[in-house]
Amino acid sequence: MESTASTEDFRVRSAAEKRERMHARLIAATMEAYLQAPAGFHPVIDDVIRVADVSRGTFYKYFDSLDEVRAKIGRSMAGEMLSSYEALFAGIEDYAVRMAAGPLMALARAAMEPRHAAFISRVDFIEFLDGEDPRSVIVKRGLEEGRQRGQVQFESLEAAVDLVVGVSLEGARRILQTGALDGAYIRETATLVMLGLGLSRPEAKAAVTAAWEHLQKVSGRLHWWRPVGGI
Structure with a gap:
């Protein structure tokens, strides 16, 4: 039983760490997209997912919109x-x-x-x-x-x-x-x-x-x- 519980705890921690890493990756990608954007222009979601090298679906698992990322x-x-x-x-x-x-x-x-x-x-x-x-x-x-x-x-x-x-x-x-x-x-x-x-x-x-x-x-x-x- 203890082994099963330990395994489950490990999986929960691993999943949480994975979410945190992807969350940080999308935030870093948003900032990089701002740096790459031409003067006077704002990046869009396509720019962020290109920099982060993730799918649009992955982005929406973590944020509802780019405005939410900007606010954060x-x-x-x-x-x-x-x-x-x-x-x-x-x-x-x-x-x-x-x-x-x-x-x-x-x-x-x-x-x-x-x-x-x-x-x-x-x-x-x-x-x-x-x-x-x-x-x-x-x-x-x-x-x-x-x-x-x-x-x-x-x-x-x-x-x-x-x-x-x-x-x-x-x-x-x-x-x-x-x-x-x-x-x-x-x-x-x-x-x-x-x-x-x-x-x-x-x-x-x-x-x-x-x-x-x-x-x-x-x-x-x-x-x-x-x-x-x-x-």
Whole structure:
């Protein structure tokens, strides 16, 4: 009896592991399909199953639609980005430095992981960053606390969030399309965001420099960090 039970447990575990592997394979294929898609176009299911080398029927065993895959990837990416940002910069008391870190992380990752850039630059990523996940308040909270301390200036919190996130996404799109793996471009883009939040240019450059130095110091904790192109 014990042998039969052990065999059954093994089969259940094996089946579960097989499902997990195929699930991950389809998600990876979707991200690769986004990277391969021409600028301005979104991949379709045929693109995903071609990359994954599976049948359409196999795809539908795991997902009802490509929108479901996109939503899963988007939520996962947003959650990971926000968690990493919080873990690496929560201890920094200067809120200007903390705000500069967001665009720096997003743009550095776009340069180092093109598949990530291909996805976030082609979907409504703000929807995932501003969703129901409790971590979605991290950006808003940081901006609001920075304003209360007088370290950043703005009237509309929503406009400030759109500035930070929107410029980051557009920068990621440019990096993806041009292959401009340029640390100077990344730092200047973050500096312009800080100017938009009311800092003077010397203050903005100082905040970006401090955030960049800290990011490089803790980069070993980021699985995607792969220095390229002078970054």
